[in-house]
Amino acid sequence: MSQQKPSAPRGMRDFGPEEMFRRNYIFSTIRKTFEKYGFLPLETPAMEKLETLTGKYGEEGDRLIFKVLNSGDFLKAAREKGIDLSQYNSLQLVKHISERAMRYDLTVPFARYVVQYHHQLTFPFKRYQIQPVWRADNPQKGRYREFYQCDADVVGSPSLINEVELILILHETLTALDIPGFKIYLNNRKILAGMASVIGASDKLTALTIALDKLDKIGHEKVLEELSNNGFDNNALAALNDLMQAASTQNDVMPFLRSFLQADELGMKGIEEIDFVINTLNSLGFPDDCISVDMTLARGLDYYTGCIMEVKVPDSGYGSIAGGGRYDDLTGIFGMSGLSGVGVSFGADRLYDLMMALNLFPPFAENRYTYFFLNFGSDESLRCMQMIQKLRSHQIKCGIYPDSVKIKKQMEYADKMHVSFVCTIGSDEISNQTIGIKNMQTGEQRTITQSAFFNELGLLS
């Protein structure tokens, strides 16, 4: 039987060495900041019980969760329950043949973890989690079926100091990654609720949030059209039009907001929270131009209740590279209420794409061999290996071409591997106790004694 060339599943990717260096650079920069701010690492399994995930991401989300077939004779149990398979549709059958599903985000498994282990945890619990998630979405440019999320959350503390610290983390991480001109947009769900109330649409807050969330993509007109279709009256639409106008034209929207929301207690609470965050950041010398209040920022997720934030590089053509917010009752979905949480999440894959487009990755020279020895045969290679082991004992990265093939081929290999120095020990060098060294960057070649070589490195030969 002829065999097709094998490949990874659609929408899922292999990461070869070059990509891994770049990805690890992003992950380790994020991890370092998370840890410096006192967040502790957590990992949860790739699979959760299906019941843990179902119903947490809306109907669309439920559809996009990858379900895992029960192992063994998965139909047997269903048949034993007297189920006539031919009468079932996929949606009905799935719960009889699948008990497990793939992690869809890091937030719900984290909530499950907190509820499961809350007796052992010390609150406020600050955890970070950097793991892949899986979604059965239609793959397209920048959208994958397996991708990484990098989350940091604090659970069990209502203090706005957490919001401030998370914004500092966003800033410090993206600065460390050298992302140029990024901007943190800040809003508060209480302000959105206040707006809905002021325009007489408190019962339509979700519709308002969903419509505003699309503002970037579809523009003012279409947002108003969608809201009109959702039953917002003309007065409400006029007020929202004013609001979107102000948001897009005024440098400081706070005066507008204060006047718009003055009669709404919850809205004014939202303003107070934003004020605290902005004022505290100012006192800490946070750069003004890195953050701005965007009263049309909505964020898709239903569970946010307080501050929300999102990071973009304006005019980069890339969407949000990070975001987050306060949720007052996430663990409530697992029957444990009263635990307020707040978190941020970096989209590692979008950051990667942006950094590739802007050529922001360093060269990762430390991942190459410093000294690479050519292989002239068994006696020579043994002498090389003795030197190599000595170098390695000083944490120097080096190696030898394993086969004594043509030197041209070995040099080509050294070249492709971007080694710093190629070392040669042939029969002459063995009898003279010397070593040939070629600097692969400059092309400079020299032969020195082996003891001089070690001396130059500050090592005993």
Next chain:
Amino acid sequence: MSQQKPSAPRGMRDFGPEEMFRRNYIFSTIRKTFEKYGFLPLETPAMEKLETLTGKYGEEGDRLIFKVLNSGDFLKAAREKGIDLSQYNSLQLVKHISERAMRYDLTVPFARYVVQYHHQLTFPFKRYQIQPVWRADNPQKGRYREFYQCDADVVGSPSLINEVELILILHETLTALDIPGFKIYLNNRKILAGMASVIGASDKLTALTIALDKLDKIGHEKVLEELSNNGFDNNALAALNDLMQAASTQNDVMPFLRSFLQADELGMKGIEEIDFVINTLNSLGFPDDCISVDMTLARGLDYYTGCIMEVKVPDSGYGSIAGGGRYDDLTGIFGMSGLSGVGVSFGADRLYDLMMALNLFPPFAENRYTYFFLNFGSDESLRCMQMIQKLRSHQIKCGIYPDSVKIKKQMEYADKMHVSFVCTIGSDEISNQTIGIKNMQTGEQRTITQSAFFNELGLLS
């Protein structure tokens, strides 16, 4: 509806902060050695096409692969093909409702990767891969449904120098982890093939391998019994009995082997290979007592063809913590032959269990806050945050309790978090520009000026 306490799926684990510190210590030690020896990182997706994995791990393996349900209306496609579900059993149905499966090991995805990208790769290709794998095995002590493998392989080089380097990696990594008394057992599949040939059982090599692989668990008698049931005649059994006797009693089995295999070309080739590896290691000063030839070492996997190795801590009660071997034609399963490979794999979870039992983990003090500030209210916390940001700009790990709750509760938190120093700035300290510092290890308390505090750290205040 009352809600049960949620939990992770059976056989899969959450790793909280303490476990993560320990696990990351193992992973980073392994990774550091792999990189020092010139291995490059690779990651493949958690899922592979089902066809990529099916038939690669034997019948039992096929059964233990976690299959992922097709997304959307998975029954629709099956029904459109005219399949009457009620007539199907699980095994027949699975290929119609599942196209993807979870990674079962790292070797087959690596072979798939090499075949898929071979035009872009530079051979010999040295890659390492540290990722979880999933098996629908019955969970028990030390056996999980999600666990990590840490593999390093060289593909495209027949040189035994690779075997030597991989053994150096095993030794260097386990030494760095401080594993006491570990021993590397070495054998060669050519020797096993030679044995089978000498005893007239060349056609029963697989049965011999499978039986020998159980020697540790079931003992000489049972191995001979199993072989007898598999049609080995009395002469063969007597010869194998001699061989197992020699293996368990003689310090150096090479003289026995040389005489046993003298008439068998392939067997003698195996001896020659082992000799090269052992002699080269000796020339490199490798410690004698860390390695020994075990002519009964078989290793389960079918695809090995040359040197095989396994690492154990004798009498620890733990089985193999690492292993590996040479396979001459792994990519042949994907239609690309002639690429010889050799690799090692660390079992991170078994290493973890062993290191826990032997209390080998360091305390991970660097993962705690160095300075932790108590929160006395809004003015005080703002001053603290200003100091904290200054400390953080020097990569010092510090933080503040986010809420101004009772000091007793804050101190309990600091204690549980194992912080090094607790810092206090109350109203007195603000007016005097001082800071209270408590060494949490010694209990020593002092109050100094804030500028003296920065001075002590060598920082400008």
